[in-house]
Amino acid sequence: MPSNEGPNVLEAMPRVLVIGGSYAGLAATVNLLDLCNGKEPRFTSTSTMGESFEAKLPVDITIVDERDGYYHLIGNPLAFASDDAACKSWRRFQDIPALKLPNVHFVQGSVATVDCEKKTASILDTVTKQLRHEKYDYLLVASGLRRASPVVPQATNRDQFIAEAKTQTKAIRDAKEGVVVIGGGAVGIEMASEIKVVEPWQRVTLIHSRDNLLSAEPLPNDFKERSLEALKEIGVDVILGQRVVETTAVHADDGHASWRLTLSGGQQVMAGHVITAISRSIPTSAYLPSVALDKDGYVKIDACLRFNVNVPNADSHFAAGDIASWSGIKRCGGAMHMGHYCAINIHQDMLKHRYGHMPTYKELSEFPNIMGLAVGKKAVVYDSASGTASGEDLMTSYFGDDLANSICWNYMKLGQAAAV
Numbered sequence: 153m154p155s156n157e158g159p160n161v162l163e164a165m166p167r168v169l170v171i172g173g174s175y176a177g178l179a180a181t182v183n184l185l186d187l188c189n190g191k192e193p194r195f196t197s198t199s200t201m202g203e204s205f206e207a208k209l210p211v212d213i214t215i216v217d218e219r220d221g222y223y224h225l226i227g228n229p230l231a232f233a234s235d236d237a238a239c240k241s242w243r244r245f246q247d248i249p250a251l252k253l254p255n256v257h258f259v260q261g262s263v264a265t266v267d268c269e270k271k272t273a274s275i276l277d278t279v280t281k282q283l284r285h286e287k288y289d290y291l292l293v294a295s296g297l298r299r300a301s302p303v304v305p306q307a308t309n310r311d312q313f314i315a316e317a318k319t320q321t322k323a324i325r326d327a328k329e330g331v332v333v334i335g336g337g338a339v340g341i342e343m344a345s346e347i348k349v350v351e352p353w354q355r356v357t358l359i360h361s362r363d364n365l366l367s368a369e370p371l372p373n374d375f376k377e378r379s380l381e382a383l384k385e386i387g388v389d390v391i392l393g394q395r396v397v398e399t400t401a402v403h404a405d406d407g408h409a410s411w412r413l414t415l416s417g418g419q420q421v422m423a424g425h426v427i428t429a430i431s432r433s434i435p436t437s438a439y440l441p442s443v444a445l446d447k448d449g450y451v452k453i454d455a456c457l458r459f460n461v462n463v464p465n466a467d468s469h470f471a472a473g474d475i476a477s478w479s480g481i482k483r484c485g486g487a488m489h490m491g492h493y494c495a496i497n498i499h500q501d502m503l504k505h506r507y508g509h510m511p512t513y514k515e516l517s518e519f520p521n522i523m524g525l526a527v528g529k530k531a532v533v534y535d536s537a538s539g540t541a542s543g544e545d546l547m548t549s550y551f552g553d554d555l556a557n558s559i560c561w562n563y564m565k566l567g568q569a570a571a572v
């Protein structure tokens with residue numbers, strides 16, 4: 153019994169605007185498409201459903217992203233070491249089978265402002281270079297964190313990305329005096345490790361200013377020590393407790409350039425290529441009203457992933473992934489889980505407005521601190537239930553042989569053609 157009256161009745165075709173087409177945004181999109189198609193959401197096992205989702209609902213989804221495609225970000229340490237991996241890491245949205253639907257649209261552009269009262273986003277369109285205004289019924293904010301090069305590529309289209317990755321891989325191959333990675337956080341460890349995996353002959357040195365790797369992470373010491381052991385096992389030289397205080401370019405007579413790094417303890421290290429993996433990550437939330445944000449710029453959400461009640465129309469605004477203020481170390485698995493729950497909650501809300509259905513919203517639990525690192529052929533893993541572990545079997549289950557590119561792609565079923 154569709155309702156056609158009342159102040160909350162949505163348009164015939166509810167418009168969902170998704171800002172950010174990565175793990176959180178795409179997980180929300182594909183699960184919402186399933187639900188609106190009268191099916192179980194693909195991330196939900198039958199045993200945990202407990203609800204009937206049989207009614208089909210019209211929906212119109214627009215994904216806006218600064219990039220022209222989905223980039224497998226967690227594989228970046230491999231993509232910047234291997235040309236082959238780079239080619240498989242970036243898929244244009246238009247080439248993703250699961251998204252080839254008449255009611256799914258893409259805008260390549262950067263969201264400049266969002267008016268939550270008017271439910272309108274202003275987007276600087278990359279193609280037209282003009283501001284365009286997208287109206288929406290539901291907004292999902294999933295634009296993650298802004299990170300510097302080379303922790304993440306700065307390219308916004310696939311061709312630029314392939315060129316950017318090739319610049320990195322060439323610099324690694326050409327580095328006669330070896331490669332130095334500065335910063336022993338998760339990204340620095342994986343970058344050093346992947347270079348050694350792809351170019352085993354290359355000398356790789358990781359320099360970290362503190363006495364322990366992963367010093368900023370809320371993780372136990374045995375995990376940090378196991379990560380150090382694993383790096384040493386694959387032949388990465390690790391220098392701890394020293395800052396790089398000076399970097400000087402050295403030009404040989406043949407025009408070949410290298411770098412002399414002076415460390416705080418006075419030691420000097422030569423490098424043919426230097427990678428700075430000290431990532432200061434900043435939420436990309438500047439387009440939102442400040443009332444939606446915490447003091448660090450993360451989007452304040454409740455357990456149903458909705459904006460806080462001081463934001464106008466908070467009920468129709470959701471945030472998921474790294475940009476959301478939630479517990480736990482920021483992870484791709486968490487981002488996809490949040491996207492999944494956003495899809496269910498948006499769908500429940502649509503059913504409420506259209507059919508007067510009593511909604512059952514999914515609520516997020518607190519996220520424990522979990523980390524998995526790919527180091528050589530092994531993964532080093534910590535979770536609060538089983539503590540620290542490492543091994544090749546864990547590498548297979550956490551990362552496969554492509555730093556989890558296939559795992560994420562298959563989990564979201566992005567390669568499966570969508571049912572029209």
Ligand SMILES: Cc1cc2nc3c(=O)[nH]c(=O)nc-3n(C[C@H](O)[C@H](O)[C@H](O)COP(=O)(O)OP(=O)(O)OC[C@H]3O[C@@H](n4cnc5c(N)ncnc54)[C@H](O)[C@@H]3O)c2cc1C
Pocket residue numbers: 171172173174175176177216217218219223225226227228229261262263264294295296297299303304339436439472473474475482483484485486487524525
């Ligand atoms: C090098 C590296 C390795 C990592 N390894 C792991 C790992 O092994 N395991 C793990 O679980 N996690 C890992 N992480 C963390 C993981 O990548 C993040 O938790 C995850 O990417 C969060 O997904 P997201 O969808 O929230 O945001 P993102 O993946 O950051 O995607 C945000 C999207 O929004 C777009 N965007 C940003 N601003 C705007 C705007 N204003 N307008 C339009 N579009 C915008 C971006 O272009 C991007 O496509 C790693 C991170 C890095 C950097």
